[in-house]
Amino acid sequence: MSLHYIKSGYDSARERPALSAIVYVGNLIMGLILSIPVFIALSTATSESGFSGDMAGEFDLALWADMLESSGPLLQTLVSQLLWVLPLLFVWKMASSAGLIHAQSEGGGRSFWTGVGRYTGKATLLGLLFMVPTVVVMVVVVLIATLLSGVLTGEVGSFWVQFVFTPIALFLGVAFIDMMHDFGRIELIVGKKGVMDSWLAGFKWPLHSSNANSIYIGWMVLGMIFLILPFMLDVSMGGLFLAFIFQQILLFGRAFITVGWINSEVAFYEDTVPAAVELDETEGLDA
Amino acid sequence: MRSFIFVCLLGFVLPSFAQQATTSITPLSDRLVSYTIKAELNPDTKTIKGTQRLTWRNPDSVPVDELQFHLYLNAFKDDKSTFMKESGGVHRGNSASSENPWGGIDISSMRLADDEGDLRPNLPVGSGLDLTDSIEFIHPDDDNADDQTVFLVKLPRSVAPGETLALDFVFESRLPEIIARTGWEIADSGEPFFFVGQWFPKIAVLEIPGQRYVPKDAPKGEWNAHQFHANSEFYADFGTYDVTLDVPESYEVGASGIKVEESIQNGIKTLRYKADDVIDFAWTASPDFLEYTQQWRHVFIRALIQPAHKGQAQRHIDAAIVALERYDEWIGEYPYTTLTVVDGIGDSNGMEYPTLITAGTTYGLPTWARVLELVTIHEFGHQYFMGLLASNEFEEAWLDEGMNSYIESRIVDDAYGRGSVIELGHFKIGDIAAQRLGYVKQKPSKGALITKSWEYTMGDYGKASYAKPATVMNTLERYWGWDMQQKFLKAYYAQWRFKHPSTRDLQDVAEQVSGEDLDWFFDQFVYGTAVVDYAIDSISNTKKEDDSYSSRVRIWRKYDGIFPVSIRLTFADGSVQDQSWDGQDEWKDIRVAGPSRLVEAFIDPEFDVLVDINRLNNRKVVADLASNQFARQVQFRSITFYQKLFFVLSGLF
Numbered sequence: 024m025s026l027h028y029i030k031s032g033y034d035s036a037r038e039r040p041a042l043s044a045i046v047y048v049g050n051l052i053m054g055l056i057l058s059i060p061v062f063i064a065l066s067t068a069t070s071e072s073g074f075s076g077d078m079a080g081e082f083d084l085a086l087w088a089d090m091l092e093s094s095g096p097l098l099q100t101l102v103s104q105l106l107w108v109l110p111l112l113f114v115w116k117m118a119s120s121a122g123l124i125h126a127q128s129e130g131g132g133r134s135f136w137t138g139v140g141r142y143t144g145k146a147t148l149l150g151l152l153f154m155v156p157t158v159v160v161m162v163v164v165v166l167i168a169t170l171l172s173g174v175l176t177g178e179v180g181s182f183w184v185q186f187v188f189t190p191i192a193l194f195l196g197v198a199f200i201d202m203m204h205d206f207g208r209i210e211l212i213v214g215k216k217g218v219m220d221s222w223l224a225g226f227k228w229p230l231h232s233s234n235a236n237s238i239y240i241g242w243m244v245l246g247m248i249f250l251i252l253p254f255m256l257d258v259s260m261g262g263l264f265l266a267f268i269f270q271q272i273l274l275f276g277r278a279f280i281t282v283g284w285i286n287s288e289v290a291f292y293e294d295t296v297p298a299a300v301e302l303d304e305t306e307g308l309d310a
Numbered sequence: 311m312r313s314f315i316f317v318c319l320l321g322f323v324l325p326s327f328a329q330q331a332t333t334s335i336t337p338l339s340d341r342l343v344s345y346t347i348k349a350e351l352n353p354d355t356k357t358i359k360g361t362q363r364l365t366w367r368n369p370d371s372v373p374v375d376e377l378q379f380h381l382y383l384n385a386f387k388d389d390k391s392t393f394m395k396e397s398g399g400v401h402r403g404n405s406a407s408s409e410n411p412w413g414g415i416d417i418s419s420m421r422l423a424d425d426e427g428d429l430r431p432n433l434p435v436g437s438g439l440d441l442t443d444s445i446e447f448i449h450p451d452d453d454n455a456d457d458q459t460v461f462l463v464k465l466p467r468s469v470a471p472g473e474t475l476a477l478d479f480v481f482e483s484r485l486p487e488i489i490a491r492t493g494w495e496i497a498d499s500g501e502p503f504f505f506v507g508q509w510f511p512k513i514a515v516l517e518i519p520g521q522r523y524v525p526k527d528a529p530k531g532e533w534n535a536h537q538f539h540a541n542s543e544f545y546a547d548f549g550t551y552d553v554t555l556d557v558p559e560s561y562e563v564g565a566s567g568i569k570v571e572e573s574i575q576n577g578i579k580t581l582r583y584k585a586d587d588v589i590d591f592a593w594t595a596s597p598d599f600l601e602y603t604q605q606w607r608h609v610f611i612r613a614l615i616q617p618a619h620k621g622q623a624q625r626h627i628d629a630a631i632v633a634l635e636r637y638d639e640w641i642g643e644y645p646y647t648t649l650t651v652v653d654g655i656g657d658s659n660g661m662e663y664p665t666l667i668t669a670g671t672t673y674g675l676p677t678w679a680r681v682l683e684l685v686t687i688h689e690f691g692h693q694y695f696m697g698l699l700a701s702n703e704f705e706e707a708w709l710d711e712g713m714n715s716y717i718e719s720r721i722v723d724d725a726y727g728r729g730s731v732i733e734l735g736h737f738k739i740g741d742i743a744a745q746r747l748g749y750v751k752q753k754p755s756k757g758a759l760i761t762k763s764w765e766y767t768m769g770d771y772g773k774a775s776y777a778k779p780a781t782v783m784n785t786l787e788r789y790w791g792w793d794m795q796q797k798f799l800k801a802y803y804a805q806w807r808f809k810h811p812s813t814r815d816l817q818d819v820a821e822q823v824s825g826e827d828l829d830w831f832f833d834q835f836v837y838g839t840a841v842v843d844y845a846i847d848s849i850s851n852t853k854k855e856d857d858s859y860s861s862r863v864r865i866w867r868k869y870d871g872i873f874p875v876s877i878r879l880t881f882a883d884g885s886v887q888d889q890s891w892d893g894q895d896e897w898k899d900i901r902v903a904g905p906s907r908l909v910e911a912f913i914d915p916e917f918d919v920l921v922d923i924n925r926l927n928n929r930k931v932v933a934d935l936a937s938n939q940f941a942r943q944v945q946f947r948s949i950t951f952y953q954k955l956f957f958v959l960s961g962l963f
Contacts, residue, residue: 050952054951057948059945062944062945070937071936073912073931073935075936075938076937082736084739085743086925088750178616179498182672201961277957281957
């Protein structure tokens with residue numbers, strides 16, 4: 024059953040590649056902006072040094088240390104940039120998710136940007152509300168890990184608690200809340216519920232439906248693969264331009280997965296919950 | 311037939327080595343001291359009760375009427391000792407956590423021996439033999455009256471030159487919770503783990519006229535006894551140790567020297583060890599140890615491994631063999647027939663005693679992180695610099711830690727390649743590079759190699775005793791080549807093993823071998839704190855009427871350090887010109903004329919001068935050849951990194 028929805032998501036993403044492009048380009052632009060100070064710092068330090076080609080070829084600890092010493096203050100600005108990048112990323116996630124849900128509801132063909140314009144505010148409020156359970160889950164995982172440390176003592180026990188249990192539990196816990204958040208947003212945009220109602224309604228989905236879980240997990244696994252592959256490429260091919268191109272292809276694939284993922288969840292929601300939306304006749308087909 | 315003879319010879323040689331602590335049937339050292347110790351470990355009270363017969367031969371040409379001793383376990387007696395004050399109770403990040411972490415050593419009896427007349431024929435008899443009440447704690451390094459790590463006794467009669475004195479001790483050592491590599495710790499199994507170092511009364515070194523820095527014309531020798539400090543613990547005479555240990559039957563024991571007897575009675579295991587031509591004796595005991603062994607030539611390698619690390623046992627042994635092979639080839643023979651590598655707990659790790667070292671690892675340590683190998687090789691190296699050459703670690707720590715770090719970096723890089731310490735994909739860090747970084751980016755103008763270990767300011771000890779000397783010696787090697795360096799190292803070892811060389815002795819050997827006055831080198835980088843940094847300041851080209859070019863490179867010596875360097879000039883037509891410069895002037899202009907313009911200048915292109923604190927400024931290209939290849943590449947990588955990060959973070963929102 025869930026495979027049906029995953030296939031539906033895949034078909035939808037393939038039919039509207041522009042949606043994937045929007046998600047991909049949004050992330051790319053933010054990454055590009057953040058990388059500019061890196062480029063300036065390294066260019067200033069190395070371009071006339073004659074070492075640029077050598078350093079591009081292989082990691083050299085001595086040269087890196089010299090470069091970081093001379094570029095330290097500029098590179099430190101990267102940390103302060105998080106102050107505006109993280110909120111921007113949050114709003115972008117809310118806006119793009121609202122756009123994708125709206126665009127793929129009612130059989131698809133609706134406007135991405137109308138969804139962004141109409142629901143970003145409410146989706147942002149909903150996102151802030153879902154931060155509460157996210158934080159609660161994190162605290163609970165840390166508490167459980169602390170309790171486990173009392174049981175799984177010693178070096179081996181600590182290893183399993185710190186490096187295996189805690190990251191996996193945090194990952195699964197956050198994924199659990201993320202799934203609630205996904206369906207809460209769908210309740211908000213497709214189900215036309217209020218923010219608080221959507222928030223509360225979102226909680227039931229992981230418990231209510233095994234198919235919802237299957238769809239989420241299926242796409243999550245695919246999404247992880249498409250994040251791990253670029254990492255492996257980076258490790259194995261270093262900074263080759265070809266590697267960058269391959270990674271961008273994979274990251275476009277990751278954006279494609281986001282589109283398909285949301286489509287599957289919307290389609291499943293619409294099949295499960297009676298439609299509560301009225302198609303806006305004025306909408307045209309766009310991205 | 312040859313093989314048969316070889317096998318027969320091997321069969322003859324190996325068993326004979328198995329019965330002796332060194333490869334020699336005659337003494338290798340002057341054996342000024344001998345210790346016969348019987349000790350009993352009480353795991354419940356964490357104490358060791360012991361009796362000890364110490365013999366000491368007066369090496370001076372005049373009588374000696376006073377003896378000085380170390381009682382280093384008293385460094386952990388309370389928070390008033392010099393060690394605790396210097397370290398703040400934290401040693402390399404480790405501190406005690408139990409309610410009663412303290413240790414110490416009490417001598418209940420110290421007396422001149424009266425049962426071996428040939429040793430001490432003219433002793434007064436009776437109560438005059440008892441020296442217990444004569445023990446007087448002294449503090450030669452500071453004014454800390456509470457420190458009880460060094461004591462002296464006035465003898466009732468002086469010891470004649472060449473005469474051997476025998477002393478009997480009854481003592482009890484209270485082991486501290488492990489600190490500075492000594493004491494006990496409760497293992498994950500719930501069983502106690504013991505590492506027992508600096509645990510018995512030990513006589514200090516009487517330096518005679520002409521030895522190290524005692525003037526040859528001095529009227530008599532001087533006791534060189536230092537309190538136990540946070541950063542140094544070794545300086546002792548060579549001798550023999552005959553140690554009998556009683557431990558619970560279930561305990562596995564590792565110790566300096568070779569085991570010559572073992573018996574079990576009433577739940578107590580009694581083990582007897584002999585160690586010859588060594589400066590110390592330490593041991594470890596735990597019911598948890600797993601034992602792994604391997605023979606390498608004449609050396610019986612034994613690894614005592616914590617159960618959680620059994621998967622890494624072979625890594626310990628392999629690293630020890632890597633070190634043995636290269637020390638044997640590069641420096642000289644390892645004369646002992648045993649080596650025990652201990653996988654200890656907590657602050658017991660990363661330590662050296664004669665034929666007994668602690669390494670240390672963690673559960674799940676990946677093979678691309680060679681911390682275990684690096685530490686094992688480093689601690690093995692101390693067998694030479696701490697053990698066989700036995701320099702004064704208190705006063706010249708670099709001769710031990712620094713020379714050892716140099717060879718360690720060379721071995722580790724030789725054995726494991728460019729990513730010898732960390733090798734994760736394209737991210738590779740070698741040991742020589744890591745050591746260099748520990749010097750050049752850590753206030754390189756502070757901390758001379760020749761500084762008493764307790765006089766360094768915070769942070770300078772590690773740099774000046776490990777990273778800087780390793781980098782200085784790697785630079786010397788590149789200055790005159792590996793062949794000369796190897797001759798120097800072999801000569802240093804051959805001339806000075808078992809003789810406590812000083813820095814001056816090491817320089818003398820280097821100068822003898824090379825025939826070069828090395829004051830310029832030692833004054834700057836061993837006795838001084840010279841900082842080397844050469845930079846290309848500018849490149850300019852002027853086109854002449856005949857279409858040829860007049861080019862100039864301006865070089866800047868930015869600090870006080872001076873080192874001869876080579877400069878490579880590259881021209882637009884691809885031709886290359888190498889020049890040598892003595893590096894003396896603060897500013898140096900190199901002018902060249904030719905048919906092609908100069909496009910690149912590169913100081914020290916082979917990276918021989920590792921003490922140069924900034925390599926990036928060693929090279930410059932003309933503006934039109936400037937390249938953003940590296941900056942662009944890192945930018946691309948950071949873009950994809952951020953993209954991935956954003957996808958991951960999106961899951962949080």
